[in-house]
Amino acid sequence: MLIQTEAGRKVLPNLWLMIASAMLLCICPLVMAQKAPLDAPDSGAVTLIDDRGIAVKLNQKPLRIVTLLPSLGEIVCELQACDRLVGVDRYSNWPDRVKSLPKLGGLDDTHLEALVKLKPDLVLLARSSRITQRLESLGIAVMALEPQNQVDVQRAILYIALALHLPDAQSRSELLWQKIQTRLDQVADKIPPSARGARVYFEVGSGYFAAGEASFIGETLKRIGLINVVPLRMGAFPQVNPEFLVRSNPQIIFIGEQSVTDLSRRPGWDQMQAIQENKICRISAENSDILVRSGPRMAEAAQLMLACLQRVYH
Amino acid sequence: MGSRFNPDPSPLGRWLMLLAIAIFMLGLTLGSEGWAFLSFVEDRQLVIDIRLPRTVGAFLAGALLGLAGALAQGLFRNPLADPYLLGSASGAGLGVAIGLIFLTGTSLAPWVMRVGVTGMAFLGAWGAVLVTLILAWGVQHTLRLLLAGVVVGVVLGACASLLVLLYPKVQGSAQAFMLGSTSFVGWHGCILMAGTLVLCGAVAWLTSPVLDGLALGESTAQSLGLPVTSVRLVLVAIMALCTAAAVAQTGLIAFVGLAAPHLVRSQVKAVHARTLFLSCGMGAVLLGGADLMARALIAPLELPVGVLTSILGGGYMLVLMRRLSKGGRSL
Amino acid sequence: MSSASQQFALEAQQLSICLAGQEVVHGVSLTLPKGQWVSLVGPNGAGKSTLLKALAGLIEFEGRVVLLGQPWSDWTRRARAQRMAWLGQAEPGQDDLTVYDVAMLGRLPHQAWLASPSPKDRQVVEVALRTVQAWDWRSRSLGQLSGGERQRVLLARALAVQADVLLMDEPLAGVDLPHQADWLEWVRCLTVQGTSVVSVLHELNLALQADRLWVMSQGLLVHDGLPHEADTHNALSQVFENRLHWQQMAGQDLKNRWIVTLR
Numbered sequence: 001m002l003i004q005t006e007a008g009r010k011v012l013p014n015l016w017l018m019i020a021s022a023m024l025l026c027i028c029p030l031v032m033a034q035k036a037p038l039d040a041p042d043s044g045a046v047t048l049i050d051d052r053g054i055a056v057k058l059n060q061k062p063l064r065i066v067t068l069l070p071s072l073g074e075i076v077c078e079l080q081a082c083d084r085l086v087g088v089d090r091y092s093n094w095p096d097r098v099k100s101l102p103k104l105g106g107l108d109d110t111h112l113e114a115l116v117k118l119k120p121d122l123v124l125l126a127r128s129s130r131i132t133q134r135l136e137s138l139g140i141a142v143m144a145l146e147p148q149n150q151v152d153v154q155r156a157i158l159y160i161a162l163a164l165h166l167p168d169a170q171s172r173s174e175l176l177w178q179k180i181q182t183r184l185d186q187v188a189d190k191i192p193p194s195a196r197g198a199r200v201y202f203e204v205g206s207g208y209f210a211a212g213e214a215s216f217i218g219e220t221l222k223r224i225g226l227i228n229v230v231p232l233r234m235g236a237f238p239q240v241n242p243e244f245l246v247r248s249n250p251q252i253i254f255i256g257e258q259s260v261t262d263l264s265r266r267p268g269w270d271q272m273q274a275i276q277e278n279k280i281c282r283i284s285a286e287n288s289d290i291l292v293r294s295g296p297r298m299a300e301a302a303q304l305m306l307a308c309l310q311r312v313y314h
Numbered sequence: 315m316g317s318r319f320n321p322d323p324s325p326l327g328r329w330l331m332l333l334a335i336a337i338f339m340l341g342l343t344l345g346s347e348g349w350a351f352l353s354f355v356e357d358r359q360l361v362i363d364i365r366l367p368r369t370v371g372a373f374l375a376g377a378l379l380g381l382a383g384a385l386a387q388g389l390f391r392n393p394l395a396d397p398y399l400l401g402s403a404s405g406a407g408l409g410v411a412i413g414l415i416f417l418t419g420t421s422l423a424p425w426v427m428r429v430g431v432t433g434m435a436f437l438g439a440w441g442a443v444l445v446t447l448i449l450a451w452g453v454q455h456t457l458r459l460l461l462a463g464v465v466v467g468v469v470l471g472a473c474a475s476l477l478v479l480l481y482p483k484v485q486g487s488a489q490a491f492m493l494g495s496t497s498f499v500g501w502h503g504c505i506l507m508a509g510t511l512v513l514c515g516a517v518a519w520l521t522s523p524v525l526d527g528l529a530l531g532e533s534t535a536q537s538l539g540l541p542v543t544s545v546r547l548v549l550v551a552i553m554a555l556c557t558a559a560a561v562a563q564t565g566l567i568a569f570v571g572l573a574a575p576h577l578v579r580s581q582v583k584a585v586h587a588r589t590l591f592l593s594c595g596m597g598a599v600l601l602g603g604a605d606l607m608a609r610a611l612i613a614p615l616e617l618p619v620g621v622l623t624s625i626l627g628g629g630y631m632l633v634l635m636r637r638l639s640k641g642g643r644s645l
Numbered sequence: 646m647s648s649a650s651q652q653f654a655l656e657a658q659q660l661s662i663c664l665a666g667q668e669v670v671h672g673v674s675l676t677l678p679k680g681q682w683v684s685l686v687g688p689n690g691a692g693k694s695t696l697l698k699a700l701a702g703l704i705e706f707e708g709r710v711v712l713l714g715q716p717w718s719d720w721t722r723r724a725r726a727q728r729m730a731w732l733g734q735a736e737p738g739q740d741d742l743t744v745y746d747v748a749m750l751g752r753l754p755h756q757a758w759l760a761s762p763s764p765k766d767r768q769v770v771e772v773a774l775r776t777v778q779a780w781d782w783r784s785r786s787l788g789q790l791s792g793g794e795r796q797r798v799l800l801a802r803a804l805a806v807q808a809d810v811l812l813m814d815e816p817l818a819g820v821d822l823p824h825q826a827d828w829l830e831w832v833r834c835l836t837v838q839g840t841s842v843v844s845v846l847h848e849l850n851l852a853l854q855a856d857r858l859w860v861m862s863q864g865l866l867v868h869d870g871l872p873h874e875a876d877t878h879n880a881l882s883q884v885f886e887n888r889l890h891w892q893q894m895a896g897q898d899l900k901n902r903w904i905v906t907l908r
Contacts, residue, residue: 106486107486108487109497110497116360130491133431133498137500519759520758533703534736536703537726537730538726539726540726
C-alpha cells in the first residue's frame with residue numbers, strides 16, 4: 001500500500017510505519033502497569049485471592065476497615081466486627097451504627113482524600129471500581145468482593161472472616177451461614193400453600209428489567225417456592241420483551257412503589273392473572289435495599305416477600 | 315523565546331505562567347473538607363500523595379488537550395475542530411466499557427487488570443483513530459478523513475452503549491468516566507502524561523512549519539516544498555496519542571481542546587512554533603482552573619470536571635457567537 | 646542537454662492527466678519560453694487549472710516534463726519549490742496569520758527547517774509587499790481583509806519565493822480594476838527580470854496582452870500562438886462557441902490593438 005503524493009513520486013508505506021509504532025506504543029501501558037502483589041508464605045499473615053484474581057496479603061489483624069459496598073459492610077457487622085468499621089459508602093444504611101460513620105461517596109466518586117485520612121488497614125469494595133488501582137498505588141490494602149448470588153455471599157462471609165483475622169474464622173463464618181439458611185427455611189415453611197409454585201415476575205427497574213432465576217433475588221424467590229417467569233438461560237437481570245412477559249402470565253408481581261400506578265395501562269397487562277387478581281407486591285424504597293442487596297440479610301428479604309404473599313393470598 | 319516571525323513575544327505566556335502558579339498553590343490547599351490553608355503542614359503526606367498529583371495531572375492533561383486541539387485546528391484548518399474529531403472519544407468510552415466488563419470476572423480479567431481501565435481507555439482512543447485512518451485510507455483527502463471519523467465515532471459509541479445496556483452493572487462507572495475527573499490521577503499517570511507531552515510537543519514543534527504552510531491550503535503547502543502528506547499522518551498520530559493519554563487518565567473532558575487554541579489565537583497572531591506551546595499552557599491553565607472550581611464549588615463534594623468545562627466552554631461559545639453577530643468577520 | 650531546451654523554462658510532451666479514473670487532459674505538449682508571460686485561456690471545464698496543477702507538481706500526470714532544462718524526476722521537492730512558485734485559487738484557510746507572516750511563508754522553500762527569517766528573507770518580503778501595495782497594513786490579519794486585498798497578499802507570497810517560473814491560477818479574482826492594471830505592470834517587471842509566468846485568466850482582454858496564448862478546450866491544447874495573430878483569434882472564437890466579437894483598436898502598440906466583447 002503506497003501513498004501517492006505528487007506527480008510521478010511514490011513514498012514509503014507510511015501507514016504501516018504508523019501501525020508499527022502504534023503497536024509499540026501500546027506496549028507501554030502494559031509494561032508500566034502496576035504489578036499485582038505477590039504472596040509469600042508468612043506465619044500470621046493471611047493471603048486471599050479476591051474476586052479480581054489478585055492475591056491480597058494481610059499481615060496483621062486489620063483494625064480500621066472501610067467498606068464501599070453496602071453488602072460487604074453488612075457482612076462485617078454480622079460477623080460482630082462492626083466496631084472496626086471507620087468509613088462506609090453513601091448507600092450503606094444498616095445496621096444503625098453504620099449511619100453515623102463518615103460517608104465516603106459511591107464507587108465512582110469516592111472521596112479519596114477523606115478515605116486516606118481515615119488511615120484504613122483494609123478497604124472492601126466491589127470488583128468494578130476505578131478507585132481500586134489508585135488505592136493500591138497509595139499502598140492501601142484492598143480486597144474486592146462482589147457477591148452476586150448465594151454461593152458468592154457464603155464465600156464472601158468466609159473471606160471477610162479470614163481477612164479480619166477472626167479467631168476460628170472458618171467455623172464462625174459457617175455458623176453465620178447456617179443461621180441464615182435456617183431462617184430462610186423457616187420462612188419458606190410459612191409460605192401459604194396456595195402461593196407455592198406460583199409464577200412470579202420481579203421487576204428491578206422500569207423498562208422491563210427483571211430479576212431472573214439466575215440472580216440473587218431469583219434464588220431467594222426459588223427458595224420460598226415460587227417459580228420465576230424469567231428462566232436461567234435469560235441471565236441475571238435481563239431486559240425482557242413485554243410480549244414474552246404477557247405470554248408467561250405471572251401470578252404474582254413484585255415491583256417498586258413508584259412504578260405501580262400505570263401497571264394495568266401497560267399494553268396487554270390487563271390480561272395478566274396477577275393484575276386481574278390484584279396480586280401485586282409493592283416494594284417501598286427502604287425495603288428495596290434489603291431485597292436488592294446480595295448480602296447477609298437474605299432471610300429478611302425472604303421475610304418481606306412472605307409478608308406480602310400472606311397478604312395477597314389470605 | 316520570540317516567535318519565528320514576530321520579534322516581540324506576547325505577554326500571554328507570562329500571564330499563563332502566573333495563573334498556573336496561583337492555581338497550583340490553591341490546588342494544594344483545597345482538601346477534602348474544603349479550603350484548608352494550614353493543612354499543608356499537617357497532612358504533608360496527603361498533599362504529596364493526593365493533592366499534588368491531582369493538580370499536576372490536571373495541568374498535564376490540559377496541556378495535552380491544548381496541544382491536540384491546536385494540532386486539530388491546524389491540520390483541518392477549521393477553528394471549530396477539537397481533538398475528539400477522529401472518533402477518539404467514542405473509542406475511549408468503548409475501551410472503558412470493555413475494561414469494566416472484563417474486570418467483572420472473565421478469563422481475560424488478569425490481562426485487563428494489568429492494563430487497567432486506564433490502559434483500556436488509552437487503547438480504545440488510539441485504536442479508534444487507527445480505524446479511522448484505515449477507513450479513510452490515509453490522510454490524503456481531508457473530507458474522507460473527517461467522514462470516517464464521524465462514522466467511527468458513531469459506531470463505536472453505539473457499541474459502547476449496547477455493552478453498557480447488556481451489563482448494566484458497569485453503567486455508573488462508565489458514565490462517571492465520560493464526565494471526567496482528576497481524582498484517579500496518581501504519580502504514575504502524571505509520569506505517563508508528562509512523557510507523552512514531551513514527546514508529542516517535540517514532534518509537533520519540529521513539524522510546525524508544515525502547519526503554517528497548511529494555513530494557506532494543502533496545495534499551496536505542497537507547492538512550497540513541504541512534505542504535507544507524510545507530516546499530516548505523523549501529526550494525526552501525535553494528536554491521537556495526546557488525546558488518548560489525556561482521556562485515559564482524566565476521562566472525557568470537553569471544550570478544553572477546542573477553547574485553548576482559540577483563546578491563544580485571539581490574543582497572539584503568530585506561527586505555530588509559538589502558538590503550540592501557548593496552547594499547551596492555556597489548556598493547562600483552563601483545566602487546572604476548572605478542576606479547582608470543580609473541587610471547590612460544593613466542597614467537600616466534587617463536581618465532575620467534564621461537566622464544568624462543558625458549561626464554561628458553552629459560555630465561551632456564546633460569547634463568540636455574540637462577537638460574530640456584532641460584525642467580526644472571522645471566528 | 647540541447648540548446649533548444651535551455652531556452653525553455655518548461656517543456657511538456659504528451660502530458661495526460663487522470664482524475665477519478667477519467668482522463669481530463671489528453672496528451673498536451675507545450676513549451677514555455679524563458680522570460681515570457683503566457684496566458685492559458687479557455688472555457689470552464691477545459692482542464693486549465695488541472696494542467697497548471699500538474700505542471701506545478703501537485704497532481705500526478707503521465708508524460709514527459711522538463712523544468713529549466715532538467716527532467717522532472719531529477720528534481721527534489723525542495724529544489725523545485727525554490728525555482729517554481731504556484732498561486733492557486735484561494736482556498737479557505739485559517740485567517741489568523743498577519744499579512745507579513747503570510748508573505749513570509751513564501752520564503753519557506755529557501756529557509757532551513759525551523760530557522761528564523763534571515764535579513765535577506767525580510768528584505769524580499771518587504772519588496773514583495775511593497776510591490777502589491779500591502780506594506781502599510783502588514784500587521785493586519787488575513788481575515789480582516791477584503792477579497793481583493795487578500796488576493797494581493799497571496800500574490801506577494803508567491804512573489805516572495807523569487808522563483809524562475811511562476812504559475813498563477815486566476816490571480817485576479819476579486820481584484821479591482823486599478824489593481825488589475827497594476828498586476829500587468831508586476832508581471833511585466835517579472836518577465837523583464839527573467840521570470841517565466843503562466844497565468845490562467847478569465848479576463849480575456851488582459852490575457853490578450855500576454856506574450857503568448859495557450860488555448861485549451863475539453864482537455865486538449867487547441868492552439869499555442871501569439872495573441873494578435875488571426876489563427877489565435879479563430880481558435881478562441883471556436884472554443885467560445887463563436888460568441889466573441891473582435892474589435893481592433895487604433896493604437897500605438899501592436900498588442901493593444903484587439904479587444905474582445907461578447908456578441
